[in-house]
Each structure stands twice: as C-alpha cells, then as structure tokens.
Amino acid sequence: MILILFGPPGAGKGTQADLLKEKFNLLHLSTGDLLREEVSNETALGIKAKEFMDAGELVTDELIIAMIKNKIDNTTSVNGFLFDGFPRTISQAEALNDMLKNSSKEVDKVISLEVDDSILIKRLLERGRSDDNESTIKNRLDVYKSQTLPIKDFYSKDNKLIQIKGNQTVEDVNSDIVSNLS
Numbered sequence: 001m002i003l004i005l006f007g008p009p010g011a012g013k014g015t016q017a018d019l020l021k022e023k024f025n026l027l028h029l030s031t032g033d034l035l036r037e038e039v040s041n042e043t044a045l046g047i048k049a050k051e052f053m054d055a056g057e058l059v060t061d062e063l064i065i066a067m068i069k070n071k072i073d074n075t076t077s078v079n080g081f082l083f084d085g086f087p088r089t090i091s092q093a094e095a096l097n098d099m100l101k102n103s104s105k106e107v108d109k110v111i112s113l114e115v116d117d118s119i120l121i122k123r124l125l126e127r128g129r130s131d132d133n134e135s136t137i138k139n140r141l142d143v144y145k146s147q148t149l150p151i152k153d154f155y156s157k158d159n160k161l162i163q164i165k166g167n168q169t170v171e172d173v174n175s176d177i178v179s180n181l182s
C-alpha cells in the first residue's frame with residue numbers, strides 16, 4: 001500500500017501519519033522530519049536545507065528527490081510507504097511515479113487534509129516550531145498555493161484523491177480517513 005498525506009502546512013499530516021503508520025504497518029517518510037534531522041546533524045544537506053526552511057521556501061526538488069530515493073532504495077520488507085509532506089511539487093510527483101514504476105508499484109491513494117487558512121495559522125503559532133513565526137507561515141501558505149496545490153489535479157485525474165475535512169478533532173479526522181480507505 002502506498003499512501004500520500006497531502007495538505008497545507010499545519011493541516012495535521014504528521015499528526016495523522018503517526019496514527020496511520022501503526023494501523024497499516026507502513027514506513028512513514030516525512031520529508032519535513034528527515035530534513036530537520038539533517039539540519040540538527042549539521043550535514044551538508046542540512047546546512048543547505050536550513051536556509052530554505054527558515055524562509056518558508058521549498059527545499060530544491062533535486063535534494064528532496066535524492067533523499068527520498070535513498071530511503072526507498074535502502075528499505076526492504078515493509079507493507080508499503082506513507083509519504084508525509086512529499087511530493088510538494090509536480091516534479092517531485094513525477095519523480096515518485098518513476099521511482100515506484102521501477103519496482104512495478106504505484107501510488108494507491110492521496111489523502112488531502114482540507115483546513116482553512118485562519119485555523120492553520122492559529123495551529124502553527126501555537127505549535128511554535130522555529131519556522132512557525134508569522135512571516136514564515138504566510139510565505140509557506142503562499143508557496144503551498146502556488147507550487148503544491150497543483151498536485152491535487154495531478155492525482156485527481158487518476159481518481160486517487162480522497163478529500164477529508166481536517167478541521168475536526170484528531171480522532172474524527174483519523175476515522176474519516178480510515179473509513180475512506182476501507
């Protein structure tokens with residue numbers, strides 16, 4: 001099973017991924033978490049990525065695709081993958097399709113968490129991570145709309161998109177996702 005958790009910053013992708021990976025025994029790959037690990041280990045990738053993340057910009061497709069390819073190539077014996085925060089551009093979505101095609105796999109479903117901007121801003125300010133200040137959040141939302149939102153059409157053409165109301169409680173969002181998958 002190959003699932004993608006999709007949505008704007010603060011939609012609850014990471015929150016729902018923690019619940020879904022247990023239920024379906026999937027390997028959770030969060031590009032945000034992987035990048036934060038690189039930043040805290042001060043690797044060459046982390047040093048490059050930090051600048052983009054602090055500004056609320058996307059890290060380059062080249063770096064992200066290489067990072068994900070490395071994870072997929074070095075993983076064996078899992079039920080499937082749960083991608084969280086990836087893909088975030090059409091180029092990343094095309095690269096993922098190519099990577100999966102090499103092992104005769106494809107994306108099964110894309111779970112889109114739909115939440116209004118005002119709620120997203122409130123959640124992120126409350127979370128208070130280093131990239132959760134007002135100007136960075138605003139840029140992340142703009143970048144989401146211009147670079148990431150077009151992916152919805154890319155997957156809805158293939159009937160892979162599931163739209164979920166993300167402004168409910170964590171438990172209700174989860175049960176909506178699970179019932180849509182079964």
Ligand code: B4P
Nearest residue numbers: 009010011012013014015031032053058059085123127170
């Ligand atoms: P991410 O780490 O993906 O961050 P996110 O979009 O802010 O988080 P998410 O949607 O997972 O929200 P969460 O569950 O935590 O990206 C960070 C940065 O990394 C990007 O800006 C970019 O620079 C870079 N990056 C990552 N992937 C990339 C890629 N593929 N390409 C290029 N660059 C990339 O929830 C947020 C808060 O809401 C939490 O406090 C949570 O407790 C709360 N919450 C969640 N669900 C709730 C609910 N139902 N009700 C109330 N509160 C809820």
